[in-house]
Amino acid sequence: MKGTETTSVRAGYRRARGIMVSVARFLVVLVTTFLGLLAVTFFIGRVVPIDPVLAIVGDRAPSSVVERIREEMGFNLPLWQQFLIYLKQAVTGDFGISVLTTHPVIEDIGRAFPATLELATVGTLIGAGIGIPFGVIAAVWRDSIVDQIVRIIGLFGYSVPIFWLGLLSLLVFYAQLKWAAYPGRLDIAYEYTFVPITGLYLVDAAWTGQWSIFWDAWRHILLPGALLGYFSLAYISRMTRSFMLNELNQEYIIAARAKGLSEARIIWFHALRNAAVPLVTVVALSYAGLLEGSVLTETVFSWPGLGLYITNSLQNADMNAVLGGTIVIGAVFIGINLFSDLLYKTLDPRTRN
Amino acid sequence: MTALLTVKNLRVTYPTRTGVSEAVRGVSFSLGRERLGIVGESGSGKSQTGRAIMGLTARNAIVETDMLKFGDIDLMRIPARQRRIMRGKSIAMILQDPKYSLNPVMTIGRQIVETLRTHERIGNREARQRTLSMLEAVQIRDPERVFTLYPHEVSGGMGQRAMIAMMLVCSPELLIADEPTSALDVTVQLEVLKILDKLVGERGMGLIFISHDLRLVSSFCDRVLVMYAGKMVEELPSANLKNATHPYTKGLLNCLPQIGVHRHPLPVLDRQPEWAA
Amino acid sequence: MTAPIETARPYSRAWLLSEEPASRHQAQLGRAYVIWRRFSGNRLAIAGLVIIVALILIAAMAPLIAPHSPVIGDLAGARLRPPLTEGYVLGTDGQGRDILSRLIVGSRITLAVVALVAIIAAPVGLIVGTVSGYAGGWVDAVLMRVTDIFLAFPKLVLALAFVAALGPGIENAIIAIALTSWPPYARIARAETMTFRRSDFIAAVKLMGASPVRIVLKHVMPLCLSSLIVRVTLDMAGIILTAAGLGFLGLGAQPPMPEWGAMIADGRRFILDQWWVAAMPGFAILIVSLGFNLLGDGLRDALDPKEGGQ
Numbered sequence: 001m002k003g004t005e006t007t008s009v010r011a012g013y014r015r016a017r018g019i020m021v022s023v024a025r026f027l028v029v030l031v032t033t034f035l036g037l038l039a040v041t042f043f044i045g046r047v048v049p050i051d052p053v054l055a056i057v058g059d060r061a062p063s064s065v066v067e068r069i070r071e072e073m074g075f076n077l078p079l080w081q082q083f084l085i086y087l088k089q090a091v092t093g094d095f096g097i098s099v100l101t102t103h104p105v106i107e108d109i110g111r112a113f114p115a116t117l118e119l120a121t122v123g124t125l126i127g128a129g130i131g132i133p134f135g136v137i138a139a140v141w142r143d144s145i146v147d148q149i150v151r152i153i154g155l156f157g158y159s160v161p162i163f164w165l166g167l168l169s170l171l172v173f174y175a176q177l178k179w180a181a182y183p184g185r186l187d188i189a190y191e192y193t194f195v196p197i198t199g200l201y202l203v204d205a206a207w208t209g210q211w212s213i214f215w216d217a218w219r220h221i222l223l224p225g226a227l228l229g230y231f232s233l234a235y236i237s238r239m240t241r242s243f244m245l246n247e248l249n250q251e252y253i254i255a256a257r258a259k260g261l262s263e264a265r266i267i268w269f270h271a272l273r274n275a276a277v278p279l280v281t282v283v284a285l286s287y288a289g290l291l292e293g294s295v296l297t298e299t300v301f302s303w304p305g306l307g308l309y310i311t312n313s314l315q316n317a318d319m320n321a322v323l324g325g326t327i328v329i330g331a332v333f334i335g336i337n338l339f340s341d342l343l344y345k346t347l348d349p350r351t352r353n
Numbered sequence: 354m355t356a357l358l359t360v361k362n363l364r365v366t367y368p369t370r371t372g373v374s375e376a377v378r379g380v381s382f383s384l385g386r387e388r389l390g391i392v393g394e395s396g397s398g399k400s401q402t403g404r405a406i407m408g409l410t411a412r413n414a415i416v417e418t419d420m421l422k423f424g425d426i427d428l429m430r431i432p433a434r435q436r437r438i439m440r441g442k443s444i445a446m447i448l449q450d451p452k453y454s455l456n457p458v459m460t461i462g463r464q465i466v467e468t469l470r471t472h473e474r475i476g477n478r479e480a481r482q483r484t485l486s487m488l489e490a491v492q493i494r495d496p497e498r499v500f501t502l503y504p505h506e507v508s509g510g511m512g513q514r515a516m517i518a519m520m521l522v523c524s525p526e527l528l529i530a531d532e533p534t535s536a537l538d539v540t541v542q543l544e545v546l547k548i549l550d551k552l553v554g555e556r557g558m559g560l561i562f563i564s565h566d567l568r569l570v571s572s573f574c575d576r577v578l579v580m581y582a583g584k585m586v587e588e589l590p591s592a593n594l595k596n597a598t599h600p601y602t603k604g605l606l607n608c609l610p611q612i613g614v615h616r617h618p619l620p621v622l623d624r625q626p627e628w629a630a
Numbered sequence: 631m632t633a634p635i636e637t638a639r640p641y642s643r644a645w646l647l648s649e650e651p652a653s654r655h656q657a658q659l660g661r662a663y664v665i666w667r668r669f670s671g672n673r674l675a676i677a678g679l680v681i682i683v684a685l686i687l688i689a690a691m692a693p694l695i696a697p698h699s700p701v702i703g704d705l706a707g708a709r710l711r712p713p714l715t716e717g718y719v720l721g722t723d724g725q726g727r728d729i730l731s732r733l734i735v736g737s738r739i740t741l742a743v744v745a746l747v748a749i750i751a752a753p754v755g756l757i758v759g760t761v762s763g764y765a766g767g768w769v770d771a772v773l774m775r776v777t778d779i780f781l782a783f784p785k786l787v788l789a790l791a792f793v794a795a796l797g798p799g800i801e802n803a804i805i806a807i808a809l810t811s812w813p814p815y816a817r818i819a820r821a822e823t824m825t826f827r828r829s830d831f832i833a834a835v836k837l838m839g840a841s842p843v844r845i846v847l848k849h850v851m852p853l854c855l856s857s858l859i860v861r862v863t864l865d866m867a868g869i870i871l872t873a874a875g876l877g878f879l880g881l882g883a884q885p886p887m888p889e890w891g892a893m894i895a896d897g898r899r900f901i902l903d904q905w906w907v908a909a910m911p912g913f914a915i916l917i918v919s920l921g922f923n924l925l926g927d928g929l930r931d932a933l934d935p936k937e938g939g940q
Binding site for chain 3: 029045155167170289299319322323330338
Binding site for chain 1: 438445454467506
């Protein structure tokens with residue numbers, strides 16, 4: 001018995017080392033990608049505009065003010081020094097002051113981000129919760145009705161403008177059928193009395209037992225959440241189908257049948273467990289995509305998240321806020337992307353060693 | 354005494370765009386607790402015969418037969434569920450390449466335990482014990498270690514032994530081995546064959562050994578069945594192989610290299626359309 | 631044993647399908663014929679092709695077939711008329727402009743955006759990918775790291791930020807979309823290049839003294855084209871949707887240009903009562919995106935049948 005213990009410990013070490021190496025590689029990629037993001041936003045904010053100071057103070061400011069600001073903000077320094085300062089500020093979360101709200105951009109983002117996160121999470125839960133079973137069934141019964149539905153949902157989802165579908169859904173489900181609540185996160189009656197903790201209203205309301213607020217928040221998130229969920233569903237079901245078709249053609253499926261396993265176990269345990277390896281990446285990508293896709297959805301549904309914050313700032317030429325929001329969305333996007341890579345490696349034993 | 358397996362006039366056809374393609378056309382044989390080899394070139398229908406006995410042909414295949422009996426059980430009549438339960442418990446099958454036929458994301462131990470727990474109501478502990486002793490039976494020296502390994506972490510020979518363990522752990526009475534050694538190195542082939550030979554002998558199982566290698570089959574099996582284009586062209590005891598009457602079998606035999614004989618040009622297999630008719 | 635190919639009449643079916651083409655011309659035509667047969671067997675792909683051809687024809691003849699002015703409306707007499715009103719098949723918008731005419735003229739903008747983005751992004755991706763794949767080593771490592779960084783960015787948000795810095799307008803929207811859409815093309819071109827970098831025909835060209843630039847330009851790039859074209863076609867729908875999104879946010883085409891996304895934004899005010907103002911341009915976007923998606927799927931299946939069923 002002793003010998004087996006040492007061998008399993010050794011195997012454990014080997015796996016642990018494999019994970020350490022991929023974590024290290026993960027960190028290198030994370031840092032370079034993040035640097036790339038900051039370089040691009042720096043380029044957008046400082047290099048593309050003819051005079052970034054004018055972009056901030058406006059073109060009617062007296063020249064003495066312009067010069068003072070230029071020096072205060074370090075715009076007279078060489079570009080590479082400016083970039084270093086910019087890096088330091090970005091890493092410490094200093095994105096400057098929003099011209100529109102007069103708050104530091106990071107504070108605004110802190111308030112808006114949970115709303116976006118909540119919306120994207122609901123969307124992904126809908127998309128993965130329905131999309132994965134649908135994709136599996138479509139693959140198992142090829143050319144069945146479910147398969148056709150998945151194909152049509154996918155084709156439509158890849159072709160329809162999300163903001164337009166949002167407007168139409170407001171028209172139908174809010175104005176005509178009165179199933180959904182009007183745009184916003186809560187009814188006005190609750191808007192001023194509800195004190196959020198995490199900023200995820202559904203979680204906060206459930207946590208504090210305020211069920212009437214929970215249902216109100218649910219009625220508000222239903223429509224935009226379902227809309228984002230639809231797009232996530234279109235993508236996830238199509239990919240699930242394709243991964244499952246690939247797995248169901250493998251030899252180990254025949255071996256599993258030869259063992260006498262039930263079809264259900266073969267499909268939902270053996271094949272799906274193998275398809276899950278690439279699926280994790282797809283679900284993560286879709287989640288990241290929804291965080292981004294929320295820009296248009298939030299505008300349509302007046303959802304006070306990061307997307308609405310960015311578009312409002314855009315319309316008021318508030319570059320600090322726009323770039324701050326871009327960096328945060330970009331960083332989360334990159335983080336999720338890379339995290340899914342890491343997860344992929346831990347799920348697939350073949351890439352662990 | 355009833356035979357272990359009786360096959361009468363087995364036909365497997367696939368509908369295609371231009372009509373039907375007949376993979377197996379009227380194969381009949383019966384099998385006791387003995388070793389039957391099925392030999393043929395690729396596309397001769399030998400694998401499809403094995404799959405049809407297992408009930409594992411592709412979804413669009415049409416399997417017809419006058420009789421397909423396992424002991425007294427009519428395999429074509431019993432419900433699908435009962436047929437499924439017989440797989441792994443009464444009839445098992447070994448596939449060609451362990452690289453593809455073992456689930457890559459499950460440890461070898463779990464895959465063997467899964468076979469056991471599908472067919473027998475036993476606890477974790479006992480399942481593990483039986484799995485370990487089965488791994489020992491296929492001459493894996495360090496079963497505790499192999500139990501925790503993933504398929505990609507073992508060699509082809511080791512993988513095929515694990516495959517044999519997985520399929521034999523519930524002690525089936527009939528084993529169909531579909532080219533079980535073709536994907537392995539030549540040196541490993543013999544080892545795996547020896548293990549298979551020993552287990553089949555000890556447990557008194559029936560074996561259908563499907564291969565393209567006539568010499569391997571004739572040295573390993575009691576009887577040989579030669580297939581060509583979906584049909585049986587000859588069935589004879591391995592010992593009488595020299596007395597084969599069918600020209601196709603003679604042709605196959607003639608292709609085997611012999612020490613001390615120089616042949617120029619090399620013989621080419623003669624294929625007559627009327628054999629397939 | 632050889633078939634009597636010489637007797638096949640030029641340009642006949644047998645001539646096109648000949649296993650032993652006599653000229654390069656015949657071989658190319660034969661290959662095109664086989665691809666066309668696979669493509670035309672797919673009804674959905676044909677539907678996509680019809681939609682795109684119709685779009686191109688409408689865009690080309692827009693001023694001739696538009697019944698009204700797309701810019702100047704009848705503010706006094708025909709504001710917010712519902713569809714199927716006399717003279718206004720799809721109704722009118724808040725400024726009394728005929729929606730059908732605006733859609734017809736707007737097709738030019740959509741087509742221009744798609745074409746320009748493809749013309750800018752595809753060559754950039756092609757050059758980066760082929761150079762990276764052919765050169766290998768540190769060039770490859772650096773270029774692919776940059777590509778990966780761009781791939782990891784959120785496309786729409788980045789395009790938003792670009793437009794915000796450059797100022798709103800259709801030209802800047804096109805540049806912004808192009809800047810964010812080249813990385814997948816680079817990935818594809820690189821993967822294709824890697825598959826035949828070490829092949830014998832490249833070695834043969836090298837022996838004949840061709841420079842790396844010539845090899846990449848004349849021998850590597852043409853072989854990457856077909857998969858690139860498929861990918862670009864499949865991306866067209868996404869480009870249209872992104873452009874419409876930018877237009878919806880007021881960052882793309884500026885009024886009074888009849889850009890479809892901006893038209894939806896314009897109709898947003900009337901969505902509860904005069905739904906058609908926002909709905910009609912959305913249908914136009916949907917149909918055209920659908921056309922590109924169907925065409926792209928069909929092309930992919932025709933050019934690469936092994937991936938077809940999935």
